Amino acid sequence: xxxxxIAAALxxxxxxxxxxxxxxxxxxGVYDGSDKDFSRELTIRPDGKFELEVTMKGKPGSNLRNGSxxxxxxxxPGGWDYREEGCYVTLKRAMGGMKLHxxxxxxxWGDVLFDGMFKPKxxxxxxxxxxxxxAASPAGNAPLPTRKELLNQWTDLQVDKMAGKxxxxxxxxxxxxxxxxxxxxxxxxxxxxxxxxxxAALSPSEQAKPPLQLITIPLPKLAANEGLLFQAGCSxxxxxxxxxxxxxxxxxxxxxxxxxxxxxxxxxxxxQEVKPxxxxxxxxxSSEY
Numbered sequence: 001x002x003x004x005x006i007a008a009a010l011x012x013x014x015x016x017x018x019x020x021x022x023x024x025x026x027x028x029g030v031y032d033g034s035d036k037d038f039s040r041e042l043t044i045r046p047d048g049k050f051e052l053e054v055t056m057k058g059k060p061g062s063n064l065r066n067g068s069x070x071x072x073x074x075x076x077p078g079g080w081d082y083r084e085e086g087c088y089v090t091l092k093r094a095m096g097g098m099k100l101h102x103x104x105x106x107x108x109w110g111d112v113l114f115d116g117m118f119k120p121k122x123x124x125x126x127x128x129x130x131x132x133x134x135a136a137s138p139a140g141n142a143p144l145p146t147r148k149e150l151l152n153q154w155t156d157l158q159v160d161k162m163a164g165k166x167x168x169x170x171x172x173x174x175x176x177x178x179x180x181x182x183x184x185x186x187x188x189x190x191x192x193x194x195x196x197x198x199x200a201a202l203s204p205s206e207q208a209k210p211p212l213q214l215i216t217i218p219l220p221k222l223a224a225n226e227g228l229l230f231q232a233g234c235s236x237x238x239x240x241x242x243x244x245x246x247x248x249x250x251x252x253x254x255x256x257x258x259x260x261x262x263x264x265x266x267x268x269x270x271x272q273e274v275k276p277x278x279x280x281x282x283x284x285x286s287s288e289y
Contacts, residue, residue, distance in 0.1 A: 024048070024075040026091060026098065027268055033100060033116030042100065042118050048073045048080070052100075054112045067110020069102075077216050078271060093271050144210035150192060151199040151207065157189075158232035159197050160241050163269055165212065166197040169243050171230060180250045183227030189217040189245070191265055215271050217243060217263050225250045229257055234282040236274045239264050244282045 025048035033040035036057070043051045049072045056064040071089065073080035079092040087105035091098050097119035105114070145153070150170060157169040174187040193213035196202065219228065227248045234242040247260040262274040274280055 025073055026050075026080055027120075027270070030121045031098065031118035032121050033118035035116060038113055038116075040114070040116050040118070044073070050082075052109075052114060054110070054114055056112060065110065065112050067106075067112040067114065069105055069109035069114070078218060093273070095272055095275060144214050146208055146210055147194070147199045147202060148204075148207040150211065154188075157230050157243060158241065162265060163267070165193050165269070166195065167265060167269070168192045168194070168197045169217075169230075169232060171228075176227070177224045180225050180227070182255060183225070183248060183250055184229060185222060185227045186219065186230075189219055189228075189230065189243075191215040191217065191243075191263075191269075191271070193269060213269070215265065215269070217245070217271070218261070219245065220247055220260050222247075223249075231282040234262065234280050236262065236264070236280045239274070241265070242274055242280055242282075244277065244280055 025046070026044050028044045028046045031042040031044065033042060039055045039057060041053045049070070051068070051070045053066075053068045055066040058064045069087075069089075071082040071084060071087075073082055073089075073091060076090070079090060079098065081091070082089040085108075087108060088103045089105065090101045092101075094117065097117055099117055100115060102109075102114035154170040154172045157171055160167045160169075168191070169189070170192050171186045171189040174185045176183050176185050191214075192211050193215065194211040199207060220226075222228070227250075229246040229248050231244040231246065233240070234244045236242050242262050242264045244262045245260045246257045248255055248257045259277045259280070262277040262280040264272050264274055266272050
């Protein structure tokens, strides 16, 4: 792959991590999302099917509400979703667990608050994720770029190896505004999961294929005088393969920069946002605005 011209430290060490193979579904297991008002239990199967049970807390015999629902999650940007006849469920990755949000499901599932932060019961999911050899799209039905397109149109940020797969953080540039040519602008960024990271050495037929998975890194919407600066090889706690996203801005004083967000993959290749991003340790960038 072509070299990076971004001011980022390339993480080239390959750390073998014993974890489950990639699956387009959430990690299966039993998750708890209870709070002071409701008991919530989410069960996820290896094939993406789920059951959600919610019960209001209170004294026995009182008028307590409860609800339940089921379906099958599909891969979606930043997590998974489920849609059927106006019922819409999203499950987003979060540090230490997953955030569930439910809309329009009250008639079928019950008039209770399903939303919550769900964490694995016992601190870990009860079953490993099932392997999925098919390519997974970061945007539902949108096709993945081919390996050749990644080779020629994207820039490497960081190369790693996790769960027996090659994981390359990459970004795709976009034209800069003619008034602000000093700014680096990017339309996409992602962790690319594949069986190889050396696309230049692959045969034309293999280059024509998409990667196994492309996990989108959310980027901020840019104004005309704004750009992005990526920093790789950053650290937060035990994680040392964090990608920091910095928002740069051109003004009368030059180019200023501030930290926008930070992202990493966990041992099961699930996207995790690192918060607070300002605490992530990275190479120094220009002064904040």
